[in-house]
Amino acid sequence: xxxxxxxxxxxxxxxxxxxxxxxxxxxxxxxxxxxxxxxxxxxxxxxxxxxxxxxxxxxxxxxxxxxxxxxxxxxxxxxxxxxxxxxxxxxxxxxxxxxxxxxxxxxxxxxxxxxxxxxxxxxxxxxxxxxxxxxxxxxxxxxxxxxxxxxxxxxxxxxxxxxxxxxxxxxxxxxxxxxxxxxxxxxxxxxxxxxxxxxxxxxxxxxxxxxxxxxxxxxxxxxxxxxxxxxxxxxxxxxxxxxxxxxxxxxxxxxxxxxxxxxxxxxxxxxxxxxxxxxxxxxxxxxxxxx
Numbered sequence: 001x002x003x004x005x006x007x008x009x010x011x012x013x014x015x016x017x018x019x020x021x022x023x024x025x026x027x028x029x030x031x032x033x034x035x036x037x038x039x040x041x042x043x044x045x046x047x048x049x050x051x052x053x054x055x056x057x058x059x060x061x062x063x064x065x066x067x068x069x070x071x072x073x074x075x076x077x078x079x080x081x082x083x084x085x086x087x088x089x090x091x092x093x094x095x096x097x098x099x100x101x102x103x104x105x106x107x108x109x110x111x112x113x114x115x116x117x118x119x120x121x122x123x124x125x126x127x128x129x130x131x132x133x134x135x136x137x138x139x140x141x142x143x144x145x146x147x148x149x150x151x152x153x154x155x156x157x158x159x160x161x162x163x164x165x166x167x168x169x170x171x172x173x174x175x176x177x178x179x180x181x182x183x184x185x186x187x188x189x190x191x192x193x194x195x196x197x198x199x200x201x202x203x204x205x206x207x208x209x210x211x212x213x214x215x216x217x218x219x220x221x222x223x224x225x226x227x228x229x230x231x232x233x234x235x236x237x238x239x240x241x242x243x244x245x246x247x248x249x250x251x252x253x254x255x256x257x258x259x260x261x262x263x264x265x266x267x268x269x270x271x272x273x274x275x276x277x278x279x280x281x282x283x284x285x286x287x288x289x290x291x
Contacts, residue, residue, distance in 0.1 A: 045077075045238075066201065091160070143188055143277045148186040170204040200216045217261075243283045
């Protein structure tokens, strides 16, 4: 009966919930990774390197740091990352812990697919997701933002609104006013998409505690700049990808997004969002029942 209820809830418009779904699947490594393929089967990862037919089978277990989900590998994966034109490279010879940010994508009239992000561990300066099983996902994230009311700038790092289209961990938009940032926001150039895809809070491979220490969005105000239609939408307190339904807006109109309410951080009063873009399909965030 519980499985039937969950299946029915998946198709109730605008309803927010999380699911404990399987991470099994074959994932596409980053273009500059030494990996050809990365496959999860149960509690085993199968890794194939480029230019070889050898497959490395590695067992893993799940664990949490400050509420963020990681995979702990029984042996290391070697990954070479190179940035074109930078002359830099990194070797992940001791890559043993992998941050997981996962969401189930609901595709109408098709079997349910998953989009899954994996961030590197702390050996890499760049916390890019290095594998995903959605070939079109990264291409769909580029958005134009304008009229951002504020952003935080500290030391040598700006938490600008453009960070919202960047799926890297450790690069959120952070409002820049005193207090929790209620009323702060930005405008997204309109398109035909019916959802906002959100990765809430400050997710970091190296500093997972920043998720709970900072504020996260609890409710956002979404307004269409042509129709004038506006709604207050609830957002789950999870770092995993989730969507909110904005199909009440006129297709193609620019969208104003503002902070309406927050989940309070344990240490800081800065409100953070790791990713927020328009998206064509509903995404359900991952939830592991055992934490």
